[in-house]
Amino acid sequence: MFKGLGNLTSLLRQAHEISGRMQGLNQELRGRRATGSAGGGMVEVEVNGLLEVLRCHIDKQLVEQGDGEMIEDLVSTAVNQAIGKAKQLHMEAMKSLAGGLEVPGLDAALGDMLGEQEPDST
Secondary structure (H helix, E strand, C coil), rough: CCCHHHHHHHHHHHEEEEEHHHHHHHHHHHCCEEEEEECCCCCEEEECCCCCCCEEEHHHHHHHHHHHHHHHHHHHHHHHHHHHHHHHHHHHHHHHHCCCCCCCHHHHHHHHHHCCCCCCCC
């Protein structure tokens, strides 16, 4: 009747361990940085590993040109690039968090969470 109890205890122990690691992981990710740029570096955006925008730099020459639509496009491109890099940092940190723990479906779950497509098997 209680055969599965040992497995449950093991799973609960692993969950508690992962919870503690998650707290440290969030602190680590808060300190990690990723930068995206567009327009040959005329727009740069820096985010941390928690996807918080920390800095946005727009070259003065670009502002002086007065092309608001182009600036908007370049900012969007730089932000998306920085977020993509930060998601990669996040994924790598999550994999190291699991460090040795066999978590079925972890890679697929991280890919889903980060909006990544599975590689085409053809």
